[in-house]
Structures are given as C-alpha cells and as structure tokens.
Amino acid sequence: MSHEGIRIVNAEQARREDQAAHELPREMITPVKVRVHKSEGTGMEIEWQDGHKSSWTFGWLRNGCPCATCHDEREKAGRAPGEPVAKPAALLPMYQAPPRPDVVTPVGRYAISFEWNDGHKSGIYSWDYLRRHG
Numbered sequence: 779m780s781h782e783g784i785r786i787v788n789a790e791q792a793r794r795e796d797q798a799a800h801e802l803p804r805e806m807i808t809p810v811k812v813r814v815h816k817s818e819g820t821g822m823e824i825e826w827q828d829g830h831k832s833s834w835t836f837g838w839l840r841n842g843c844p845c846a847t848c849h850d851e852r853e854k855a856g857r858a859p860g861e862p863v864a865k866p867a868a869l870l871p872m873y874q875a876p877p878r879p880d881v882v883t884p885v886g887r888y889a890i891s892f893e894w895n896d897g898h899k900s901g902i903y904s905w906d907y908l909r910r911h912g
Contacts, residue, residue: 806830807905812890814882822890824908832912837862840877840894842911843901859911 808827815821821835834842842859843849852859865871881893885902893899 802906802909807909809905814879816879816882819876819878824912826909832908834908834912836877836879839892839903843898844903844907845901848901
C-alpha cells in the first residue's frame, strides 16, 4: 500500500498552514480612508486599497467586538459577530442607550479600538477582522 501524498503534521503546524491559506491579500486589508461617524452616532466606513468600501453600524461593531470575552460569549450562545443578544420577552423592557463610542483610537497601523458608552473597551478591531466582516 502506498502512502504518497500523506503528511503527518502537528496541530500548531496545521493551524499555521490553515491561516496562511486563508490570509487576505495586503491591498484587501489596507485602508485608504477610515471615517468614524462618532458625532452622528451612525457607524464607521472604510475605503480599502483595492477599491472596496465597507460600512458598519455602531450596534454591529459593539455586538461584533473581537475581544476574547465577547468572542467566547458569542460562541457559547451560537451568535455570529455583530448579532445582538436576544432580548428576553418582558412587558416593559428597560431602556438601553444605543451603542456609541466615547473614544476611538488607532492601534498601530493594523487596527482601531473603541471605548464604548457601556464601559467596554478591550476589543481591538484589526483591519483583517473588519474586512472579513464588512
């Protein structure tokens, strides 16, 4: 029996190969223009080097926070990034202010971060993450 073409790799090597196979080209994850509509409270837009334009509402960005805590909570609940938490059926739901960033900060040349009006501030939104979800 021939075993040609069969390779044995460790888990770390397999993860790196899988990641490399799914890397986006540089021009797809390089922003040319980033607009955060903080005053209007509407969201964020990015024009990418390859000509594509993406936009997100602040609600999507807050619900799509990529930090480990938010990611784990979404995974356990079976929610996709940007999908809001289901509201319990109640006679009189409590008012919750719409998500808005109090502070917006560039993170190096690879990401942006937000300090949200609900106090959350640990998410770093990489250009790659945003492009994949835009």
